[in-house]
Amino acid sequence: MRTPAGSDERLPPHKRRTGRMESLHEFQQRARSYEGSDRGQASPPPLGDVFVQLPTTPRPSRQEASHVSHASSETMRPMRLSRHSTASLFGNLRRTSKSVGSFYRHQLKVLTFLVLLGVIGGPLSFCVRELYGQITALRLHLLSLTSNSWLQFALWTAHIVTFSQLAVLWTSFAPAAAGSGVSQMKSVLTGVDPRVYIPGYFDTTTLIAKLAGLVCSVGAGLIVGTEGAFVHIMAIITHHLLQVPCFAGFCLHLNARLQLLAAACAVGVASTFSSPIGGVLFSMEVTSTYYLISNYMKAFISSVSGALMLQISLSLAQSSSRERGSSSILKARNQPESFASWELPLFVVLGVLIGIVCSGMVALLRVLAAKRKRLRALAASSDSRCRWSNVFVRWLDPLIVAIITATLTYWPGDFLHARALDELTVLFTADALPASWHHVSPFYSLGVLALIYALLLPMCITLRVPTGVWLPTFVAGAALGRLFGECLDASGSPSLRDTISPGTYALAGAAAFAGAATRTVSAAVITIEITGSIPLMLPIFCCVLTAIAVANLFPEQSVYDTLLLVSGLPYLPLVDFDPKMTAGDIIEPQLVFVTKRTTIAKLLLAVQRLPDHDIPVVYSEADMRLLGLVSGVQVKKLIRYFYQTHHLPDVDVDLGEATTAEDAADVSWTTIATQMSRNRGGFYGDRVSYGQAYHALSTTVHGGGASAQGLAARMPFLMDDDKMIGLMARGWSDEKRERLSQTIKLSLGHFCVLKPMALTVSSATSLDDLHMIFTMLRCDHCYVCDQGALTGVVTTSTLLSIGALE
Template identity: 50%
Template sequence: MVSAVNELQDQLLPAHKRRTGRIASLTEFQQRAASYDHDDTEEFLVDLDAHSEDSDFLNAFRKYAAQRSMSSGSLFGGERERAKNKRKYYRRQLKAVSFLVLLGVIGGPLNYGIRSVCQELLDLRDTMVNQTTSELARYFIWTGHTVVFSFVGLLITTIAPVAAGSGVSQMKAILTGIDPRLYLPGYFDFTTLVTKILGLICSVGAGLVVGTEGCNVHIMSIVTHHILRLPFYCGFSSHLNGRIQLLAAACAVGVSSLFSSPIGGVLFSMEVTATYYLMSNYVKAFISAVSGAVMLRMTLVLAESTSKQATTAILATSFGGHPFSIWEIPLYMLMGAMLGLMCIVMIKLLRVIAQIRKDLRKSSHTWKRVFVEWIDPFIVAVLCGTLTYVPGEFAHSTTIDTLSTLFTESDLPDSFTKFSKFYTLSVLPAIFMFLLPVCISLKMPTGVWVPTFIGGAAFGRLFVSALHALAGAAAFGGAATKAVSVAVITLEITGEMSLILPIFCAVLAAMATSSLFNERSVYDTLLIVSGTPFLPILDFEPDACAGDIVEVFTVYITKNTTVARLLLALHRLPNQDIPVVQDDKSMVLLGVVSSTHLKKFVRAYYAANSLEEVEQDLGEEPKSSSSGFSWATLMDVVRSNQVGGLNGNMSVDETYSALTSAANHLEGSAPIPFLMNDEKMLALLSDGWSAFKRAKMNDRVKITEGNACVIQPVGMTISSNTSLGDVHMLFTMLRCDHCFVCNRGALEGVVTMKGLLHSGTTYCSS
């Protein structure tokens, strides 16, 4: 009836407004498309009698059309579908903006506070040294300060060992989709946050040759994780991609709030942490980065009681009106190439030292472990104190604040020319190039960027002018981190935008030279040596396929099943989508159903049949048991230590790891893992049920009845013959931690991130 009326109505309309029929020309097509954009959907709906058989359909369609009332770009991923209503849409957008601004509001003052405390410790060392005129006493005070605070930082880091290092390498792995609770336990814990801050203060305040940018990235990532656990923002953490985008924005805040460089901060976070970057995350990262930079400037104004800090560059420079000639560009490129060669030597040294320390920590000999944990840091602290004191006052500074001396055209101070400026400017980069690999591979919070910046600046000043020092600083930092954005950060912190060409030429030449020798960045080198799982650096055998690593013991439910089996699946895959098959024989995969819908279905079934203890059976409340070993205690063991994950929930990767491996200890090496044995687990689950409840729980039900459960299509499946190279690409780009394996539509198993990581081999330069 509706189609006949619509067809008659179309004949009465102009050609470009008809919904059916042949389109005669491009002009008519454009007119018809424009009419769809501007006309109301309900204009095309005919008024029918309220009691007709088609009225329910039309009323439902009108309601659906009215709900889809708005279409706009969303902060959470490109062009979004129309929201149900404007109020809900704008509330979500404002909440997202408030979250991103809050990151900057926290990051700016927090970074300033850490930097201020570090500077106070360094000033304390200078004050103590100036109390005596004896050169030997001054040396012992200087070195003793370094040793004491290095050991304090080392002791603090033992509270949360995952706080050691920069944190950038780990964030790079996490942003590819791995579960931090499974592979980096405790990475997002509050204890790690406190340890990271205190350890960073001690390592920088001790005078070690380390930076702070990586630690700020880790600190802001932990802050983001805990803000997402607040009830007001917890909705943003319901999906993996949403959490990853916000963590990427936190990385940008960590850098921008350190240097007050929002553009460079965003680009730097993209280059050093992202493998594939979603352009929809660009706006979020800039909102957080700009707010962090603004808050840092405001904090500087309030702390220094001067408004000059809010407008001037972080690092003061002084160049003339025409600082360089175009004919000098080859000289800048030559300098960049030389710094690239120096960086290669430094990274090779870093890899050797880090590998030796890793082998010593894993040694079966107690004396080797004691040596690397306590004696080695003592030697490094003494060495660092000696090499930063003995050469002269010019080597005393390990912070970026005093670099303005190298970036001015005026003569160098007496401390730099006591013997010869060539001696000074040659020794300083050599010291930093040697001490940086030694210091950043200690089990303490460390960073990379500032020491490379200082060493590159000193080497660049050998090339006559202060401008070469600025270009050298950017080139050495760019070659070490493999990030072109270092040039952008350099321009932002100095405010010398007219120097874009020489600085970028030097940075690109340094990066190109280091790339010729197939060397990775400092962050990637530490990531490979530490053994942190990282998909992009894995290689696979050409003939290896998904069938070789498939996990055949898969959690699933059938379309017609029992409530007891639904409970079993909900406990095995808590807060995850559960695959639904047609029946146990055909195993045809129909799709997935969310655990939320299944819990709603179970609660409705309990209420309809007057069954009790639904929350206890669902695991929402503790379940008492007369025996010491029960279903509740078993699930508590499997789900233990959930705080360190991305949102407090177990990932599919972690769940299958617990179900198929750790649980085997309960009954030895059984053919079927204990937690995947349906008969034994159902018997344990039904312990304490009455006969009536047991009978009801074993009755067959259809999960789609009552519209409580909606079977959603699976976004992606692979076959058992899919090569592991293709699976690797899918996991890397989509940031997924599992994928179902099907053969002619039948579910065969699941491939998890853990299985993929264990099947690959790391390829890197030797």
């Protein structure tokens, strides 16, 4: 007589096949019950063949419970079950009597890394600023060589065209260096593997191309900023710092690396603006959907260090920097310090106007980005008739934009010839504008400046050059705010003129336009920090919040999200799913796993299919109860131990870590192992990501990179054990073949430590819930279990492709 499935609830916790294990002790009990069957004891019976009576014995006393717990600890030792915590490397380390020294060494190492980011970021930002400042000074020097306006225009245009083409040339060496970098960082910080979607994003060549291209593009006079490119630069530097042996331990966990990336984003912004508080908040709003509070202090340490080093660099290079204050690098000399309470509704009106204008600018940006993407796709095709498209996209398009930029920034007047952002601080003063702004009238100059920046920004930031967004939006907003203030000043009575200060509206407009474009309230904080306008905090925040609220009424996203969506980068928080779909609909059934009793040949297959990753362990191929995970590195140690014990040759060749002279150019075990483990050395460390590996192995890939699908298409037998073992066994002797086919226990040599699963889901889990899990935990895969049995795996790549299809 079979009992219903509900009888599982009456079993002891460690004997149940359904439900989640509540503690490590319960996991150890379950592992021991499986271990007992290997020593001749009866294996756990099928769930339906047992009938369990509820115990009637009284609960054990506290002393008995303590005795049982102590006995459990003693029996756990010979089984080599892992007691190590799998928490983040940063924080939550208990200071026990045996780990006080390691605790303080760990904290000192983390602090050193965070400060080092700022020490590198601040001076590097200063050097970049000085370099493109010299290029801009060269353009102004060329104008002073002649008084002929047409010859000046020719020199102006030649300068912009030359350096913009140099920026394009630099990025042609490393295509990943093009663009802002913030949109890509939003995608990377969700946990996706950048090697699959953004190849070369963390390469050294990308760093060089980004730095040189940024100097050329900004120095050329293109309407681009620097904050996005510098965020990317600091992310690359973070990646390479993690390759230093003393910091290599930080790469063990994905979340630890992502925390350091988030801190690098804060350093990039803080080093650009000398705004430590605004830098942290800006990086949080722009790059994160869910922010770890534990990373808050790390970001502040790095950003303060970066801002401090920038100020030290400015003080050492320019004695006048002391006159500008310690942190307010854009503070005007006669900046307004007060406002009237009745002016607050006027700041709200200004925010409404800026929100409308900014939405129109983002709409133009979306259209231009989509058209350029189609042209680049056409140019990338192999059709010979499309060769002209390649020439146009790579060289002629930037040339046209450079000529348009030169024309629109030369002829309107000298007010557009500002050498640097410092000269635009005249917009924030309470005094009248200089004579250069009265070319026709101040209204003409301010209106033309705002219009030109709003039109040229979408054209320039969609070029294949390093760019940023914040600075052009800041200038456009300052011009609109000053224009609004000048209109109020001109239309008011003499008593109102004494109260209204156009510079106050310029400050609020600059923050509002930057905030509406990026959808960040931190734009107000950055504006207050870099201009020293703390007394004007209330009107600035009113204007910024109003502008963001009005911009949200339109269907357009922020500038970064628009570029991200148009480029097709994966970003889980923006993906929608069919509410009726479950994990079972997108499951990948072709699993890589090992059993408790297995063979060395199958272990070789497992470590090549999931290089350097944890491999799931099941009870047997007939009984797929999930026992836990085993490290791929430990499995390799077991394989080497077996080869050494039985004096078997070519262990490196069989592991895919060496080649032989007999390897042909066609399909062989070594060529397969090489292709399975290619693209190592990215920000995920010296490993292939789960998504990358399963895309290469999958026979039911829903989407993903072309390279992964190509490997599966050329080698459709990758998950066929018999064919793969036959291919691997070419050249093996009969003795070696027999040895490697012998059944062994996974605990042989005590190299493999069984670790409990951190998270599994059921095949009935909805995709909305799965989406929340992947977004919150930033994981790249999740195993699917039904009644304790392993049935498949879901990766981020599959989740993204299904969401895109929906």
